[in-house]
Amino acid sequence: MIKKFIDEKLLPFLFMQPTHPMRFNELMKANKLLVDNMLLEGSIPGVKLRLGRVYLFMIFVWNLILIPLAMIFHKILAKIDCHIAIMMAVFFTLLFFGILSIFKQWAMERMAEKMIKKAWSIHFPYCDYETFHEKVAKFYGDALEKGVTGANIEMYIMNALSLEK
Template identity: 30%
Template sequence: MMFKEKNVQSKVLEYIYTTSKQPILLKDMLVANRQFNNGMQVDPGKLGFRLRLSRAYFLYIGIVLVILVPISLLTHKALAKVDSHISILGAMVITAMIFIGFNFFRDKMRDIMTKELIKKSWKLHFPFFSYEDYSIKIDSIFEKAMKEEISKKDLERYILDKLTAN
């Protein structure tokens, strides 16, 4: 399984995403970390995960139903007495919100999955440097390495040398 502790979030991520068993390459992880820190979308292929769209729809529909059914039960009598045109407009607005909401749901899940996989790969490549403390620092070192055109095979040594020099 992908994550050690089995909380709801990790179960959801395992359910809606397929992940590769291959480790993430150092440069791919550093590029993904840079993009993630800059608020950009990270290419899921570089991190080795893919959305199972049908499962994501199924889960999202379940979440929507858990929210809407109780609200519908509570507001049914009041809405039955209101003009039908208002109910139709309300249904249109709610339907639009549901469809727009799926895009937000998908983006949020992708961001969470991206961060989890970057952290997992971080432990593999930089086991003695915590992600929270060194993410930004290594990002700036990686930027310098790219400007200096450091080769892929020398990249890890370059970063570790810069970290230990400071």
């Protein structure tokens, strides 16, 4: 249920998605980056993070958590020294931006995987993503090392897959 909400509601709210499908070379590059755990931001064409919406979502979630906690501990917080309150405000601000950064990275990886799976179903209709994505990334890396370029990369990977099965 939560996964469905994230994939169908939250990610489309946070990202601008491309109207055209991913090309084969773009798919291979994005898949390789995802398998190698590299940064994906900016590497998937047409996918753009809507930063204002990310801030709005995080502020909403942050307040959803902090306001009830502040109400519960209000009497204790009212009695503390103002210097401690300032230090707590700085700490919670740092915590907010740290969590925001981690959330942006997680959302980008989740959106990238969603877009890669969508493009995978177009370019590899007979190969399951979960089974073959790591092998295809390896074949793509091998093709780049051997100097294979352009449309020949697709032929190289398809040949390697046919020999693998």
